[in-house]
Amino acid sequence: MNRIQFQTIANEVGVNVRTIYRVMNNNGAVSASTRKKVVNALNRYGYLCAGQRKSENIVFDICKNEFIERIGISLMQSLSMQDFKCIPTNHMENRERFMAAVSEASVVVMCSFPDQRLIDEIKFANPDCVVINILGGSCGDVAIDSDDYLGGAIAARHLYANGHRHVLVASALDQPNHVDRCKSFQAEMMFLNPACRVDFLEFVPGRDDAPVFWHRYFSVEKNLPTAIFCTMGGIAYYLPYYAAKCGIRIPEDISLVCYNRPRDSNSHSASTGELFPLDSIVFEPEQIVTWGNYFILHRPLDTAGNPVHTLIRPKLVVNNTVKNINSGVDL
Numbered sequence: 001m002n003r004i005q006f007q008t009i010a011n012e013v014g015v016n017v018r019t020i021y022r023v024m025n026n027n028g029a030v031s032a033s034t035r036k037k038v039v040n041a042l043n044r045y046g047y048l049c050a051g052q053r054k055s056e057n058i059v060f061d062i063c064k065n066e067f068i069e070r071i072g073i074s075l076m077q078s079l080s081m082q083d084f085k086c087i088p089t090n091h092m093e094n095r096e097r098f099m100a101a102v103s104e105a106s107v108v109v110m111c112s113f114p115d116q117r118l119i120d121e122i123k124f125a126n127p128d129c130v131v132i133n134i135l136g137g138s139c140g141d142v143a144i145d146s147d148d149y150l151g152g153a154i155a156a157r158h159l160y161a162n163g164h165r166h167v168l169v170a171s172a173l174d175q176p177n178h179v180d181r182c183k184s185f186q187a188e189m190m191f192l193n194p195a196c197r198v199d200f201l202e203f204v205p206g207r208d209d210a211p212v213f214w215h216r217y218f219s220v221e222k223n224l225p226t227a228i229f230c231t232m233g234g235i236a237y238y239l240p241y242y243a244a245k246c247g248i249r250i251p252e253d254i255s256l257v258c259y260n261r262p263r264d265s266n267s268h269s270a271s272t273g274e275l276f277p278l279d280s281i282v283f284e285p286e287q288i289v290t291w292g293n294y295f296i297l298h299r300p301l302d303t304a305g306n307p308v309h310t311l312i313r314p315k316l317v318v319n320n321t322v323k324n325i326n327s328g329v330d331l
Contacts, residue, residue, distance in 0.1 A: 062088055
């Protein structure tokens with residue numbers, strides 16, 4: 001796309017081109033009202049700030065979640081090679097240290113599923129910092145996430161195309177992306193056929209143990225679904241093995257789709273066995289790192305009220321854990 005020339009923007013705003021350059025390079029010799037007009041015009045035409053101006057502090061708030069922690073560490077490694085000072089924190093373990101680091105940061109990268117209240121506290125402590133939210137919903141100045149609504153819909157279409165009309169959704173509700181996947185899956189199933197039945201089973205991290213969780217379900221539930229959709233990989237990894245102990249075969253008796261299964265099993269107990277290859281909705285974590293790096297180097301000039309939300313497109317990977325039961329099922 002061809003960029004609008006600065007002279008055109010200067011004429012539109014009623015300033016000279018030198019003022020445009022001062023704003024682009026965060027030069028203080030511009031009044032607040034003029035800067036706001038110029039920033040709004042530059043935003044309309046897709047311009048970003050000039051990037052890193054000095055050795056800057058980048059605060060990383062990383063919670064104890066293996067998947068998002070791996071993404072945060074990869075991003076820190078990339079930035080540390082570009083003269084940034086990366087400061088790892090965890091606001092849940094030491095909030096005072098976290099807020100002290102935030103007060104001196106140019107960018108705060110949230111790898112901790114923050115809510116809007118925490119984002120507001122960060123902006124109050126440091127109004128000039130840019131808050132980048134990784135895999136934690138839409139709050140923040142910049143949000144980078146998988147397209148969870150699309151992922152949930154893809155899972156629903158996959159099961160529906162194979163004849164499944166009664167599906168169990170198993171999920172934790174502790175993260176906004178899990179909630180979005182549940183909502184979009186159910187909405188898509190109802191859109192495809194209002195007669196579909198979608199049950200829900202909540203897994204509570206820290207309280208529920210996966211083998212006990214599934215044994216309890218298979219032992220108590222009398223009207224089992226034809227398929228299960230797990231919105232999180234953790235409770236799906238070894239589900240075929242747990243189900244087999246209850247006399248249930250996957251996919252012969254129940255089909256299975258999960259979201260976001262890692263590529264390796266290095267972090268899982270070898271005594272449990274290898275990860276079962278599942279039909280999965282997946283996205284590339286490397287794209288999260290790439291976009292995080294991009295937005296730190298090329299920050300939006302102003303996101304007040306208009307956050308930038310970048311979604312990574314997921315795709316379906318088929319490993320034959322969904323059985324086609326279309327015979328006798330209305331399409």
